Amino acid sequence: MSERVGYREAEVVVAGGGTGGTCAAIAAARNGMDVLLVEQDGFLGGLFTGGNMCVSTVRPWAGIGKEIFDRLFDMGAATMHPDDPSNYPIFHHRSGAARTVPYDPERAMLVLFQMCEEAGVRLLLHTHVTGVVMEGNVVKGIIVENKSGRQIVMGTIFCDGTGDGDVAASTGAEFTRGLTRDKQSFAMTQLIRLSHVDWKRVSEYSKKDPGFDGAIRRAKDELPYYTPRTRDMIPYWGHTRPELARLWYEDGALMWGGTVVDVDGLNVDDLTRAEVEVRKQWMSELNFLRLHIPGFEKARVENSGDAIGVRETRHILGEYVYSGHDFLEARAFPDTVAYAVPYFLGVPYRCFVPKKIENLLIACKCLSIEPGQASSGPTLGAYNHMKSITTVMSYGQAAGTAAALCVKNEVKPRNLDVSLLQTALTEQGALVGPEVIAELTSQKLPSGITLGESFQLRRNAWKRRWQKRGYSFEVPATDEGEDESEPLFGR
């Protein structure tokens, strides 16, 4: 490989052009910055596109995320998931299925390129970020490698959109890992897009064998590589059955393929092992569907994404760490700049600013959030509820806009006047007033209660669970809570 050292510069440099990073770049460019977006793949979108997610937990209701999905709907590349109660036990989002949005990741890649082009973002694809140039605790540049050799990209403000906090970790920023007491991370899963599924017959069968429990019992010994997922496993949101969603085309299905545990997304040997293992697992799962579930006999694999899906690695410690308590108490923050969707909870700006490191903002899922989840698991945390596609898009927009304001006002992110950022985000439609949130959460669900009431009941049920384990919460005695057996969101 060539050893030439090249030089580039930009006002705002975004490392990682995934779900959050791309939104950060678009936001910074729309706010008048010269932006360079550095991405190791040949496309934008990360897990949202190449990772084959194909299903968003909810249709975004604000900001750049909304624009992306509006464009996908206009192109016929996104639909609302059908509300089909007989299939709830196998649908990924259970009774929330009717609010989820299947979308075409290929056309999403196109939309992201278009939006970057329109905003004037400069792209540097096929380029891996390998290090940083520091002056004390101030980031001055990043070191990148690509087919042209090694280069330095200097900038005024940097956004880390690598999903793993690669830039932040290179600066020496503090971070935490994992959700269990022994620091295990969430399991990895590969997202598999299928076609030739006859959903009418699947639904008919599902009525007779809800959740495919009978078929799974019959097929038990035929699934040598498939780890049955149970709640007490490390990924602890698990299900003992295949997990599926319908797609934007009639005979399409997304299969959550495999559950690879005890692997570290920052260890290349583990990643290598996980890629080999997950394929065995999901092939086994697919064979089960073909042999035992009417409607899947002719199912074909259309796409298995560009790599196994890594749910969790680093959590960069910021000026504030969003906790499981904050989530369960639905705490309001005066410096809210983004939202945890679909819960309509505000995320404070301080989570975007790494402790001690200057000129750096976090623009992806490795934001300063307590690992774990609030519904169950070995430790109480919030991360799993705060990493959905639309949530991370709002992180990106907040970080990119903050970066632009820091350049314009010649201040470090730590010293940015948050009210300026909130005004800019409100003008750009990314932050909405309480009246809009009240209207959105007042939607009635089929059960007769509103969306907001449903979240509250669910949170109360979860609080009671943690109360029994010695955590301190106040929960109304009168409320009986919702069915806790199937967590709705946050996979």
Ligand SMILES: Cc1cc2nc3c(=O)[nH]c(=O)nc-3n(C[C@H](O)[C@H](O)[C@H](O)COP(=O)(O)OP(=O)(O)OC[C@H]3O[C@@H](n4cnc5c(N)ncnc54)[C@H](O)[C@@H]3O)c2cc1C
């Ligand atoms: C198995 C699985 C299931 C999920 N289910 C759901 C769901 O049902 N609903 C939902 O809404 N969300 C779901 N999510 C979560 C959601 O997809 C992610 O949390 C979100 O997309 C993460 O966005 P990000 O920007 O942080 O990371 P990414 O989208 O992964 O972006 C990171 C980008 O940085 C690039 N990059 C990384 N390192 C470097 C480097 N050193 N140099 C250059 N570029 C680099 C990557 O190539 C990538 O493009 C799921 C995730 C997984 C893995």
